[in-house]
Amino acid sequence: MHCDPSYEARKLKKNYQHTLAFVFAVEELNKDFHLFPNVSLGFQLYEDGHNMRKNHEATVSILSERNWTPSVLPLPPSAYDLYYSYGRPSYDSLVSKSPKDKTIPNYHCHGQSKLAAVIGALTSESTTEMSNMLQSSKVPQICYGSSDPILSDKVQFPFLYRTVPSDLAQFTGIIKLILYFRWTWIGVVFTGDDNGEKFLQAMEGEMQRNGVCAEFILKMYSMKNLAIKTIHKMEDALTKSSANVTLFYGSTSHFFHLQVLSRNLETRGKIWIITAQWDFTAGPRPDKPDSNPFQGALSFAVHKAEIPEFQDFLRSVNPKKYPNDILMKHFWGFAFDCVMPPPYSIPIYGKRKCTERERLDSLPVSDFDMNTVWQSYSIYNAVYALHTFLKMVRFNNSAGEEVYFDENGDSTATYDIFNWIVLPNISLVSVKVGGVKHRGQDFFFDDAKVVWKERLGQHPRSICSESCLPGFRKVAEKGRPSCCFKCVRCLPGQISNQIDMDRCETCKEDYYPNEARNKCVPKNLSFLSYDEPLGIALASSAFSFSFLAIFLLGTFIKHRDSPIVKANNRDLSYILLSSLMLCFLCSLLFIGRPRMETCLLRQTAFGLIFSVSLATVLAKTITVVLAFNATKPGNRMRKWLRPRAAHGFVLLCSLIQAGICVVWLGTSPPFPDFDTRSEPGYIILECNEGSVTAFYCILAYMGLLALVSFTVAFLARKLPDSFNEAKFITFSMLVFCSVWASFIPSYLSTKGKYMVAVEIFSILASSAGLLGCIFFPKCYIILLRPDQNSREHFTRKLNSGVQQL
Template sequence: MFILTFFLLLLNLPILMASFIHPRYFWKMKQSEGKDGDLKKGCIFFPTILEWPVDKEYFKKILNIQTPTENYKFALSLAFTMDEVNRNPDLLPNKSLVFEWNEDNCKSVYEWYSAIQLWRYYPNFVPNYICEEDTMCILVLTGPNWETSVTIGSYLELWKFQQVIQLTYGHFHPILSDHEKFPYLYQMAPKHTSLSLAMASVIVHFSWNWVGLVISDDDQGTQFLSYLRRELEKNTVCFAFVNMIPINMQLYISKAELYYNQIKESSTNVVIIYGDSYSTLAVSFQFLASRGLQRIWVITSQWDTTTSKRDFMLDSSHLTLAFAHHHGEISGFKNFVQTMNPIKYTEEYLARLEWMNFNCDASISNCKTLMNDSLNNSMERLVVRTFDMSFSDGIYDIYNAVYALAHTIHAMFLQQVENPTMVNGKGHDSWCLKVNAFLKKTQFTNPVGDRVNLNPKEELQEEYDIFQIWNFPHGLRFKVKIGQYSPYFTHGQQLHVYEDMIELSTGNRQMPPPSVCSADCGPGFRKFWQEGMAVCCFKCSPCPENEISNETNMDQCVKCPDDQYANIEQNQCMQKAVIFLSYEDTLGITLALVALCFSAFTALVLGVFVKYHDTPIMKANNRKLSYILLISLFFCFLCSFLFIGQPNSATCMLQQITFGVVFTVAVSTVLAKTVTVLLAFKITAPGTRMRNFLVSGAPNYIIAISTLIQVTICSVWLVTSPPSVNIDVHSEHGHIIIVCIKGSVTAFYCVLGYLACLAQMSFTVAFLSRNLPNTFNEAKFLTFSMLLFCSVWITFLPVYHSSKGKVMVAVEIFSILASSAGILGCIFVPKCFIILFRPQEKSLQNIKENLPSRTDISLIVTHNYIFTSYKPNTQL
C-alpha cells in the first residue's frame, strides 16, 4: 500500500511543481481535465435597477473574477449591454441597470440543485436579495443550457412569497416553451421555425441527396426529424441513417460503437447534428470526432464551441457548416472588451484565458509564451480569436434580454408617471404581474436593427446565416460566412450562397465532396428503382431505341419526334435525313444520264429512219410502225425522269400511268409488226379476205385497241386508289424515306400483267415467224427483243419487292431502261447498221435474187409497194 501511494505521488509531482513554478500550467492541466464539464455549466445573472447612474468602472470591478472563458463572454456581454443602456438618455433616465456576479454564478446543473436546496432553508443566500414584504420580484437571466433554466425556474417558483421573471439565453428548447409550467419564463432565442427549410435548401443547392442525421432521442429531436424529413422528401433527399442518441448516458455508452459503425459504414459524406449540446449527443459528437471520422458536419451555432476542440481535426476535403440566427454585429462590443482596463486581471487568469482560446498542448514549446505580452495585448488577442463573440447567439440573446427589460420597465415608469391613479397594486405580486404583462407586449427594434418581439403567440420566420468552419491543429479555426437564408424572399430565391467565398476557402465553387446514394445517370440514361431501395438510390438504364435523355437523372426518356432520331449517345434528337432518289445522288444522276443517252440515241435512230425512209429496207419494215415504236421508246426512256427527284402527288400519279400507257404502245407496236410479218409471208393467195385485211393496214389497229384497254385500267386505278406520296419514318434509322406508293397494288399488277400478256403474245407470234426468209424478216429480232423484255420484268418482281426506298425506285427505272434498250437494240440497231454501213445488202437486185419464186413482193412491203408490176412465178 505504501508503494502504491508513493507511486501516485510520484506521478502527480510534475503537476505540483508546475503549479508552484508557474501557475499558468496548472490552469492548463485543470482546463484539460474539465473542459467538457465547463461546457455543461450554466450561469445566472440577477439584473438590478438602481436609482442613480453608474459608470463603466463599476462593471470593470465586478468582472475581475476567474471563470472559464466560455462563460466569461456572457458576463462581458451583459456588462456591455447594461453600460450601453445606462448611457442611453432615452431609456431609464436617471436610473441604472447593474448586476452582481461572482464565481458562484456559474455552476453545473447538479451544483445548482444543491445550492437551491440550501436556499430553501437559507433564503438570504439568494444574491443581493432579502425576502422582505416590499421586495418587488426577482428578475433572473439564466442559461446557456436549458437544464439550468429549468432547475432555477422550478425551484424559485417554490417560494410563494416571491415571484420570478425569468429570461433565458442560449438556444431555444421546447420544454421551456410550456407556458403553463413556466408562465413567467421568456426565451430570448428564437424558435427554429425555418431551420429545416434552410438546411434542406442548402442540401439541394449542393446537390446532396444522401445525408445522415444524428439527433437526441427526445421530443425536440423527434419534432426536428419530422420537419426535416418533410422538407427533404419534397426535394427527393433521403436519410442514409437516423441515429437517435439516448438521453441516458449508460444506455448511450452501451450502444456507442453501434452508432459509430453505422456512420462509418454509411456511404454518405454529410451528417446533420441537431439537439442539445449539453447532453449525451455532445458526448457522441466528441466520440465521433475522436475516432477520426471525417464527414461534412451540418450543425447549428450551439455546436460551434464543441467543434473547436483541438482533438477535432478536419482535412481539406471535410468541413463544418454551421447555421446561426441572422443578426447584425453588435456595434462597439469588441471595442468595449479591448478598452477594458485589465489592471486587476492576474497573469494566471489571462494565461487561463489564453490556454482556453488556443487549446495549447502541455508542452511549453507548443504554447505561446505570455510572459512578455502586455495585459492589453492579451485581452485584444482574446477578443480577436475567441468564439467570434459579436456573432455568438448567446451573447445576442443577452443583448436583447437587457434591452427587453429596459424597454419594459421604461414603459411601466412612463405609465406610472402619466397615470398615477392606475398604480393601485402594492407588493411584489402586483409588480411581477405588471412586468409580465408588459413583457408579453414588448416589441422594439434593437440598436443592431433587428426586430424583437416577446409575445409567445407571435412566431416570426427566422433568417439564418450559414458559416463554413475549418478546423486546424492546436485549436486554430477559419470561419467564414458563405450564405444566408431568408424565408421572406420568394420561393427559389430564399437561399443566397456566396460562391466566391466558397471558392476562397475551398478553391472550388462547389462544396466537396458529393454526397449521393447513387452515381448520377448521365444523358442517354434513365433512372430505375428496384424494390426495397430508397427513392434516392437507383440504377441507370440506357434509353430505349429512338428515345433520349438530355439531362442528368431523368426518370423517363423522351421519345424523339417522327422526323427526328436519337444519336448514338441518345442525348439529342437529330433531324432525320430525307431520302429519295435525287439528282444529287450518284445513283440518281447515273440513271438520269443513261436515260438521257438512250433518249438521244432513240432520237438519232428516228432521224436516220426519217432520212432513209425511201430505202427498200425501210419500206419493207413498215415505216409507220417503226416510227410509232421509236417514238414510244423515246418516251419510255423519258418517263424515267418522273421517278427521279422528290416525289409529289403529281409525279406519283404520272409515274405509273405514263409508264403503263407508253410501254403498252411500244409492246403493242411490236405485236403489230410481228403479226404483219407473219401474215406477209403466210398469206399468198391473191384476193383472199386475210390478204385484203393485211393490205388495208388492219394490224395497226392492234396498237389503238391495246392502248385503249390499258388506258381504261389506268383510269379505274386513278379513280379508285391513285398513287400518292408516302413518308416512311420507320424503315431506316435516321432517315425519312419519301417514295410513291402504288395506292392499289392490284391495279399496279393489272398494268404489269396486261403488259406481260402483250409481250407474251408478241413473243409467241415472233417465235412462229423465226424461220421465214431473212431478206426482210425481222421476226428473229422481235423474238429476241420480247425475250429480253420478259426476262427483265420477270426479274424485276422479286428484286423490286426485296428493295426499299430509293433502291426500289432505282430497280424500276433500271427495268424501264433495260427493257426499252432491249427493244431498241434488238430491232433497230441492226437496221441502222445496214442502212449506214452496208446499204448494198438490201438493194433491189439483192432482194429479187433472194426472194422465193412464189413470194409476192407486194405482200412483203404490205401497202408500200416496191415493184407494182412484178408478179411471182405462179408455176413454182
C-alpha cells in the first residue's frame, strides 16, 4: 500500500486557510471604526506542530517578554494583541530564536500593547495545555477547533470559550440519524487515541440506550503502526460484515489511509457515516465514479457559512502583499510546487522559481479550498467575539448568523449533515441534507436530497433481524446481541401497537385486544337482558308459570269446600300456591342490568320465598302423617292437626331463613360488579354476592328442608288416604332435589349471563316441579273428574286403604 510522501505538505496546504481567515477578520475589524473606535488589533502567530513542548513554549512566550515584531500586521500604540496558536506540522525553520530571545513568564517591559485574548488551539490536547497555563493569569482563551466535551467544564476551564459545538451534540445527532433510518446493526471504526476512546465510550452508551448494536468494533492506529494481522482483521470485518452501515471516527490523517485501504475491498455496498473530524477533500481522488467506497456517505460537519468578501481576499493574497509572513512563504512553495527565494528555501535544479504572484484560486480543491471551511469560519467568529466579558457576547456576524456563548462557554454552533456523491467527471461533491441544533436535541433531515448507491436503492437497510410487526414482541436469541431476535405473538389479553416492541402490554380492564393483537378496543357490556332471546324466553316462562299458579290458586279458592281441597289443609295449599307464584316472579329480578336494589333483593327474595314453599310442603307432609295417626283410638296428636300449628311451623322455618338473610345483608351484602376477564371482548355486569358463604348457607338451608320433606313424604307415600299427597310430594321433592343438585356444578362452570340463566332455569324448573307434581292431579279431579271429588268416594277409598294395611 502506498502512502503519500508529501503528506505533511498536504496538511499545511489544507490548513493554511485558517490563518488567512484570521488575518482577514483582523483587517476587517480594524477597518470598522464604529466597532472598535481608537483601537487597533494586532496579533502574533505561533505554531506548535501538535507538539506539547512547542505548545508549552508558545504559551509561555505569550505571557512573557516579546522581542520580535508581529508576524503580519504592525502593532500601533494602544493596540490589543491576539495570539493565534496555529496547529500545523512542525517546521523548525519557520521560527528561530537567538539566545538573547529569552522568555520570562509574567514579565513585560514594553507597555505599548495589551493582551486581549488567545485564540487556539486546533486539538484538545493543545487547548487543554494552554488553558491550564493561561487561566492563572485570567487570560481569556477562545478555542476554534476542539469539540472535546470536557472543555465545557467551567470549573476546570473558567476562562475558556469556543466557537465550535461540543462533540456530545454530534454524538446525539449520529444516534438520531441512525434511528431515523432504523439502522440497528452497524460497524464501528475508531482511532486508537484518547479522543477515539472517549468517542467509543460515549457512543456505546448511546447505542445501548437506543437499541443499536455493533457487529464489529475496530480500533485503528496510524498506518505505520498497523500490523499485518490488524490489516487482515479490518479487511475481514469490512468485507464479511452483514451490516450495511459503518461509523467512522478519526482525523483525516487516519482516514486517508483507511480510504486507500477500503478502495481495494469489496465494500462498495456499504454506507459510511463519517464524523466531523474528517476532511473528505483531503483524500485521494477516485479513478472512476463507482471506485470510491465513500460515494453516498453521510458525514457530519461543524456548521459554517460563507464569509462575505473572503474569497476576494483570498484571490488577492500573495507573498508580495505580506512580505513578513514567513509561514506564507513556506506554504507558497508547497502549494505551487516552486522554489521561494532564499533564505526561505534552497534552490533546486530543474524546479521553477515562485513568481510570488500566483493565485490561490488556481489550486485544486484537494490542496486549497476557496470556499470557507468550518475551521476558518470558527476562527472568524472567534476574532469577532473579543470582549472583556466574553459571557456577555452576543452579535450577528457579517454572514448574518447570531453568535453567542452559553453558560458553559460553548458556542451555539450546530452540525450539518452532508451526502457525498462522485459525479461522472470523478469530482466529489457534497449536498447538505440535514443537521442537528440545540446540543443535538433538534434533528432534521431531507430524504429527497440524498443520493444512495445504486445497488442499495432508496433507504438502505442495516438490521440483524427483521422488525417485529405490531401484535408481536421481540425475544432475544441466546448468545447474540440484543438487535438479533425472533418475533413471538403476544399472549391473549395483550397487544403491541408498534414495531420491535420488547414486551406486550396488557389492555385496560374495559378494553380487549383485537384479532391482530395490535390495539385495544372497548369491550361490549354483557348481561342477561330482556332484549335478547334468552332473556325473553326466561321472562315469558316466569310470567306463564306465575299465571298458571294464579289460575290454580283461583281454582282452589273457588272449590275450597270440596273434599279434595279440604283434605290436606287448604290454608297450606293457598300459602304454597302463593309462594310458588312469587318464586316464578322473583326470577325476573335476575334479568336486566344489575343495580344495587336488584342485587340486594334477588338472592334474599329467592331464598326466603323458596323457604316458605319448602316449609309449606314439609308442613303438608307432616299433616298427612299426623292425620293418619290421629285416627287411631287414644292418639293425642289431634291437637297438632289444627291450622295454627301448621302455620306456626311454616313461620318458624321461614324466620330461620330470614335470619340468615339479615346477617348476610348486614355483614357483606351483594352489590353490582363487573367481570372483565371471564369472557374476552366483554365486560360482564353482574351482582357480586358479597359473602359467598352466606349464599351457600341459604342454599344449604333450602336443601335441608327439601331433604326432610322428601324423607317424610317417602315414608308416608303408602298411607291409606283417598287424597293422600305424600306420593305426589315425594315425586315433587325428587324433581326439586335433582334440579338443585345439578344446579351447583352447572352454576360454577358457567360465567356471565349464562350463569344467571342457569339459576333462573333452576328456579323455574324446581318451582314448576312442585306446582305440577302436587297440584296438577288435584286440578285434574276438580275440573275433569268431579265425581271423585265427593265424600262418598273419599270414604270408600279410605276404607279400602285401611283394609289393605
